[in-house]
Every structure is written in structure tokens, then in C-alpha cells.
Amino acid sequence: MNVTENGRSAAFSAGVQLPSGSGPFxxxxxxxxxxADTATIKASGAAVISYDPLAxxxxxxxxxxKQGAFYSIYGATSSTGLLAAWAWGVSRxxxxxxxxxxxxxxxxxxxxTGCSRYGKSAFAIGVLDQRIALTMPVESGTAGVPILRGIPGESGAQGLSNAYGEQPWFGDAFGAYTGNPAGLPVDTHELVAMVAPRGLFIxxxxxxxxxxxxxxxVAALAGAEVYKALGAGANISYWSDVQDGTHCATRPEWRTPLQQNIQKFLLKTGNAAGTFRISAKKQGNLADWRDWPTPVLTDGPGTTTPTTPTIPTTPTTTTPAPGDACTAAVSVNQWTGGFVTTIRVTAGPAPLTGWTVTASLPPGAAITSGWNAGRSxxxxxVRFTNTTFNGALSPGQSxxxxxxxxxxxxxxxxxxxAG
Known part of the structure; x- marks a missing residue:
């Protein structure tokens, strides 16, 4: 790659390993x-581009x-951090x-894909270039997928100041927020949302x-709500339920979903739905952070965009109420030891001024927190009732x-x- 802009030039290269067969790949x-496992990537029929971000x-x-091809063009004192610079290199x-x-x-x-600091890079690359069809960060840590507001309260996690000082991964402006992440105008769940509706396997x-x-x-669960609102809930996967704790190990648990994601988003020969497998050791609680409902996005007046259940690990079940006053559609995001259930209430042919949903939970299931409804x-x-802001629904509204x-x-x- 030879890049010239504003009278300055820089060059860097990348190697390509092709799989067997004939291209294009x-x-x-x-x-x-x-x-992610490069042997599995190549065996699935995809080429591997070896990218050296440090160049x-x-x-x-x-x-x-700062040094490197990006800073040769934009200046050694550029306030742009390494993660954005590394993403720029892949874009070129x-x-x-x-x-x-x-x-x-x-x-x-x-x-x-990339792991550890290079997992941070892979995430940034997928966020910043919409030409990436499948983003697969591995063990990205602070400055990667994990929500910045959550890091200070998570025991043992790399602190924001430490990550900011270890390397110039963040842009210089982030220095003002290392002790005040709540003051940030954005957080990483919104970066997950920027990848939507493209493929994402965390x-x-x-x-x-x-x-x-x-x-x-938490970042994945919150970002998945945006995928759902866009009708693309099947395009995001998250997997932390693994046995081997070795950093950046090749794990058998990830092999099948890796193959499925490559088939779906790169080879375009598969349609496997995304899945969430969250380890009980590090299970975040979205309800601790979420104070917003997932919107029902529409294409225009009177037109509702079809949606897909959040990470559809189970089929959606709709049960008409007496008189067809409303229906309740259930979708479950299950992982080892826990789950998130989303219920969509849709008004029938007449407007509603309030609603009550009666849900039958499986034996052994217990609710720990909820949002946007009262419960018995x-x-x-369990009986769920509307809140003050979501009880009035027009015909067909959800x-x-x-x-x-x-x-x-x-x-x-x-x-x-109804009622």
C-alpha cells in the first residue's frame, strides 16, 4: 500500500495466504x-490477510x-490514537x-479478527469501516468491547487510566475521562451498534x-438490542462460556460458531442464527445499566419494520388474548446458568389503554431484575403490567x-x- 495525502506519503504491506481451490476468495x-483460529478460517474457504498494525x-x-505510516502522513503529534490509526491501515x-x-x-x-490488543484493533476496524462484513474480536479487554462505565466496578479489570497510559490506544481526548467514564458521551455498546446489522462474533x-x-x-447484550431493533438479531453472537483460561488460546467451543459465521457472512452459504453463551463467572446484568426501552423501528407512517428476536436461541411464541385484545411474543436469550427474556406486547384491532401479560416460567427459573413493566x-x-409510558397502544402498535x-x-x- 502506497498512500499519499497532502503532499506526504507512506507505505506498508500485508501478506495473503490463500485456501485451496480457485478464487476469488x-x-x-x-x-x-x-x-480466531486461522486453520479453521482457511479450511472454511477464506483467505487470510496478515496485517501488521505496528507498521x-x-x-x-x-x-x-507517535510513529508509523499513519503518523508519517498526519503528523507525530496527531491526537488520533493507535486503534483508529490501525483501522485506517485496514481501510487502505x-x-x-x-x-x-x-x-x-x-x-x-x-x-x-485479532486477540488481546489486536482484539481491540479488530473491534475498532469493524466499527469504523462498513466494508467489513464480519467482525470477530477475541479477548479485547479495556479499550475493546467491555463497557467503559463498567470497568471501574469490575474487580481485577484493567483500569481506564492504566489502559490509557500503557499505550496510546485511545485518542488523546480520552485522557479527560479516565476518572469519569460516566461523563463520556458514548460507550462501547454503541460501538457494537455501529457494527449492526453486519456480522459480529465476540x-x-x-x-x-x-x-x-x-x-x-453487558456491551454485547445492550448492543444486541440495537441489532434486534434493526431486524438483525440473528447477526450477533457472543461466547464467553469456555473451559480453557489460557489467553488467546484456540478453543474448541468457538470452532463451530466461527465456521457458521464465515459461511453466513463471507461465503454467503449459511443462515445459522447467532447465539449467546455467557459464562456464569462473568455474567453481566443489563438491567443494572439499561434505562431505555428498545424502540420499534418503522419505515414510515403505518409501516413496521419486521424484527428478529434478540439472539433467537428459541422460537418466538405468540398467544392471542381473549377477544384478540393483544398478543404477547416471547424471545429468550439463553446461556449457561442464566437468560434474558424479552416480551413484545402488540395491540389487536382496537386501541389499548393498558395491558397485563401472564407468563409461565419453566421450573427452576427465577427473575433477578426486569425493566419496562411491573411484576407480581x-x-x-408471573403477571406483568404496563408502566405509565407504555400502556397506551394504538391498533397494531407494540x-x-x-x-x-x-x-x-x-x-x-x-x-x-387488556387492562
Whole structure:
């Protein structure tokens, strides 16, 4: 890659390993030499592009004297951090792929992966370039997927000041927020949302506290709500339920979902739904952070965009209420030892001034927290009632509420009645 802008030039390169067969091939950028299992990537039929981010933005440099191809063009005192610079480098490689004759690599079938600091990079690359069809960060830690507001309260996680000082990963402006993440105008769940509706497979390690996997699960759960609102709930996966705690290990638990994501988003031959497997060791609670309902997005007046249940690990069940006053649609996001259930209430042919949903939880399931509804209990048959802001529904209009629990939520049924 030879880049020239504003009279300044820089060059860097990337190697390509092709799978067997004849092209053109989809390809996955592997940042820094390791991420998701490259053997599985190639065996699935995708090429591997070996990207050296340190040639674009060097680590170990002070913030006022940054080095690498990006800073050769934009200046050593640029306030842009390494993660954005590394993403810029991949974007320039994609420019080259797009300008080629298309006989070797497919410009519309590109993925990215990386682990640890390079997992941070893979996440940033997928966020900042919409030409990436599949983003796969592994054990990204602070400055990666985990919510920044959650890091200070997660025991053993790398602190914001520590991450800001270790390397210039963050932009210089982040220095004002290392002690006040609540003052940030954004958080990483919104970066997850920026990847939507494209493919996203987040892999985390719950065995190393430093990696902040609990905050990572919250970012994924919150971002998945945006996927759901866009009708793309099946396009996001999260997996931290792994046995091997070795940092950046190749794990058998991730092999099948890795293959499925490559087939779906790069080869375009699969349609497997995304899945959430959250380790009980680092299980975040979305209800501790969420004070907003998931919107029902529409294309225009009177037109509702079809939606997909959040991480549809179970089919949606709709039970008409007496007189068809309303229906209750249940979707469950299940992982080992816990679950999140979302229930969508939809008015029938007449307007509603209030609603009551009666849900039957499976044996052993217990609600730990909920949002956007009052409830009568935590186990067995539970009655949910509307709040002051979501009870009035026009014909065909919907509102959602949800709850998080322990045990198994799969098999929950619900019915809806007016009032």
C-alpha cells in the first residue's frame, strides 16, 4: 500500500495466504498474527490477510511523538490514537482490494479478527469501516468491547487510566475521562451498534479478570438490542462460556460458531442464527445499566419494520388474548446458568389503554431484575403490567418489556389481556 495525502506519503504491506481451490476468495484480516483460529478460517474457504498494525501505528511511543505510516502522513503529534490509526491501515488495504480486478479476493466478503490488543484493533476496524462484513474480536479487554462505565466496578479489570497510559490506544481526548467514564458521551455498546446489522462474533475469556469480560457481556447484550431493533438479531453472537483460561488460546467451543459465521457472512452459504453463551463467572446484568426501552423501528407512517428476536436461541411464541385484545411474543436469550427474556406486547384491532401479560416460567427459573413493566413475583406464573409510558397502544402498535434471570428461560409461554 502506497498512500499519499497532502503532499506526504507512506507505505506498508500485508501478506495473503490463500485456501485451496480457485478464487476469488473471501478473506479475513488477522491483526498482529493471531485471533480466531486461522486453520479453521482457511479450511472454511477464506483467505487470510496478515496485517501488521505496528507498521501503521507503533506501540511504545509517547503521545507527542507517535510513529508509523499513519503518523508519517498526519503528523507525530496527531491526537488520533493507535486503534483508529490501525483501522485506517485496514481501510487502505480494502481500497486496494476494491481497485483490483477481483480475480483473487472478494471486496464484498471481508472479515477481521485479532486477540488481546489486536482484539481491540479488530473491534475498532469493524466499527469504523462498513466494508467489513464480519467482525470477530477475541479477548479485547479495556479499550475493546467491555463497557467503559463498567470497568471501574469490575474487580481485577484493567483500569481506564492504566489502559490509557500503557499505550496510546485511545485518542488523546480520552485522557479527560479516565476518572469519569460516566461523563463520556458514548460507550462501547454503541460501538457494537455501529457494527449492526453486519456480522459480529465476540469471543471473551472469563478466567482472566484483567480482560473485563463481565463488562463485555453487558456491551454485547445492550448492543444486541440495537441489532434486534434493526431486524438483525440473528447477526450477533457472543461466547464467553469456555473451559480453557489460557489467553488467546484456540478453543474448541468457538470452532463451530466461527465456521457458521464465515459461511453466513463471507461465503454467503449459511443462515445459522447467532447465539449467546455467557459464562456464569462473568455474567453481566443489563438491567443494572439499561434505562431505555428498545424502540420499534418503522419505515414510515403505518409501516413496521419486521424484527428478529434478540439472539433467537428459541422460537418466538405468540398467544392471542381473549377477544384478540393483544398478543404477547416471547424471545429468550439463553446461556449457561442464566437468560434474558424479552416480551413484545402488540395491540389487536382496537386501541389499548393498558395491558397485563401472564407468563409461565419453566421450573427452576427465577427473575433477578426486569425493566419496562411491573411484576407480581419472580418464579412460576408471573403477571406483568404496563408502566405509565407504555400502556397506551394504538391498533397494531407494540411495546416491549423484559427481565433477566437464573436457570433456564427456554420454554416460557405468555398470554396478554387488556387492562
Amino acid at each position: 473471501p478473506a479475513v484480516f488477522v491483526v498482529g498474527g493471531f485471533g 501503521v501505528g507503533k506501540e511504545g511511543t509517547p503521545r507527542n511523538n 488495504i480494502i481500497d486496494v482490494i476494491e481497485q483490483s480486478d477481483g480475480r483473487v479476493l472478494k471486496a464484498d466478503a471481508l472479515g477481521v 469471543m471473551e475469556n472469563p478466567h482472566i479478570d484483567w480482560l473485563g469480560a463481565r463488562s463485555g457481556s 413475583g419472580d418464579t412460576g406464573t 411495546a416491549e418489556f423484559g427481565y433477566q434471570g437464573t436457570g433456564t428461560g427456554t420454554g416460557t409461554t405468555a398470554s396478554c389481556a
